[in-house]
Amino acid sequence: xxxxxxxxxxxxxxxxxxxxxxxxxxxxxxxxxxxxxxxxxxxxxxxxxxxxxxxxxxxxxxxxxxxxxxxxxxxxxxxxxxxxxxxxxxxxxxxxxxxxxxxxxxxxxxxxxxxxxxxxxxxxxxxxxxxxxxxxxxxxxxxxxxxxxxxxxxxxxxxxxxxxxxxxxxxxxxxxxxxxxxxxxxxxxxxxxxxxxxxxxxxxxxxxxxx
Amino acid sequence: xxxxxxxxxxxxxxxxxxxxxxxxxxxxxxxxxxxxxxxxxxxxxxxxxxxxxxxxxxxxxxxxxxxxxxxxxxxxxxxxxxxxxxxxxxxxxxxxxxxxxxxxxxxxxxxxxxxxxxxxxxxxxxxxxxxxxxxxxxxxxxxxxxxxxxxxxxxxxxxxxxxxxxxxxxxxxxxxxxxxxxxxxxxxxxxxxxxxxxxxxxxxxxxxxxx
Numbered sequence: 001x002x003x004x005x006x007x008x009x010x011x012x013x014x015x016x017x018x019x020x021x022x023x024x025x026x027x028x029x030x031x032x033x034x035x036x037x038x039x040x041x042x043x044x045x046x047x048x049x050x051x052x053x054x055x056x057x058x059x060x061x062x063x064x065x066x067x068x069x070x071x072x073x074x075x076x077x078x079x080x081x082x083x084x085x086x087x088x089x090x091x092x093x094x095x096x097x098x099x100x101x102x103x104x105x106x107x108x109x110x111x112x113x114x115x116x117x118x119x120x121x122x123x124x125x126x127x128x129x130x131x132x133x134x135x136x137x138x139x140x141x142x143x144x145x146x147x148x149x150x151x152x153x154x155x156x157x158x159x160x161x162x163x164x165x166x167x168x169x170x171x172x173x174x175x176x177x178x179x180x181x182x183x184x185x186x187x188x189x190x191x192x193x194x195x196x197x198x199x200x201x202x203x204x205x206x207x208x209x210x211x
Numbered sequence: 212x213x214x215x216x217x218x219x220x221x222x223x224x225x226x227x228x229x230x231x232x233x234x235x236x237x238x239x240x241x242x243x244x245x246x247x248x249x250x251x252x253x254x255x256x257x258x259x260x261x262x263x264x265x266x267x268x269x270x271x272x273x274x275x276x277x278x279x280x281x282x283x284x285x286x287x288x289x290x291x292x293x294x295x296x297x298x299x300x301x302x303x304x305x306x307x308x309x310x311x312x313x314x315x316x317x318x319x320x321x322x323x324x325x326x327x328x329x330x331x332x333x334x335x336x337x338x339x340x341x342x343x344x345x346x347x348x349x350x351x352x353x354x355x356x357x358x359x360x361x362x363x364x365x366x367x368x369x370x371x372x373x374x375x376x377x378x379x380x381x382x383x384x385x386x387x388x389x390x391x392x393x394x395x396x397x398x399x400x401x402x403x404x405x406x407x408x409x410x411x412x413x414x415x416x417x418x419x420x421x422x
Binding site: 030031032033058059060061063082084111112113114115116119132133134135136138139141142143144145157159160163164 | 241242243244269270271272274293295322323324325326327330343344345346347349350352353354355356368370371374375
């Protein structure tokens, strides 16, 4: 019942976003996988072409919002009040608070959690997640739903591949088991390696959504 | 209401465990922080002195249960059926399935999640969590409750400290902000570095509980 109501609300939010031509991306990951660093790099790469807004969802603290504001994006902080995820209602409240006038793209940095955020449609047009190398290539086996709902899986921190038993081929195989259509893009958000493919994808999706 | 019922059930489980002299440890962390590797090392170090049982909680898959069985501990797999945490009822069912006769210590490997598992008292005697170096030292700021409820914080993967911007002093400071009594123990479960302090703590707590 809760899920059904949420799905309806999410569909309505997507419809509104379509009318205003604003692309909403829901970015998810484990704690510490590199959401904020990836977001910072993404803003840097796109800010001259695309107007970006960011909603930083955190249980507590506003460390990330301050970091992101430093990159020059319009940013608001959403506190979930202990909640482990965002639903469509909370996302819509965030969108209203942020104000989307003049924006092309809004990125929602979800709570760091591979379980609950995957269960709630936020109303985003697309879902992306970050799996970091230190977490291991077996994560799609253990957190199936997260990988099922994501259109893109960024495999971050590839600069530390030599220090971890991470098998990229196995990772891609396991992601595809969960979701044959998911794009897997290896990146290092810290150094910028591999970011072009991700930036291109995001730019194209944002443009297509406006049509 | 749900929390109140759960707390009551957790207290009752602890009482039963006290009567039978079985120490239950709830081990939590983010996905990929090293719960299973740490558990394997812990069993290796203790198995000649202490009889150990393990409950592996996973949303899906039984990869970890197979790994742990290889270390020679009595192990059962608990599937949460999509749930993001274990409550006291699920833990008690697990304890009954495992059977505690002859065991001194049962370790519950909780779902990889820094949010929801912290909200539910499982009935464990003590809580421990693993924070891994690649996740960053700011995690106690972002996931306050998890650090509040843990008696021990193992900081794992210290072998890769040179490759990450991880400040151990800041980490300890932030953990203490949340929980002045928490012990912080830096370890590398892969190499065994720093494990003695953890093993000693666990051995002492198990012995004290029997008295």
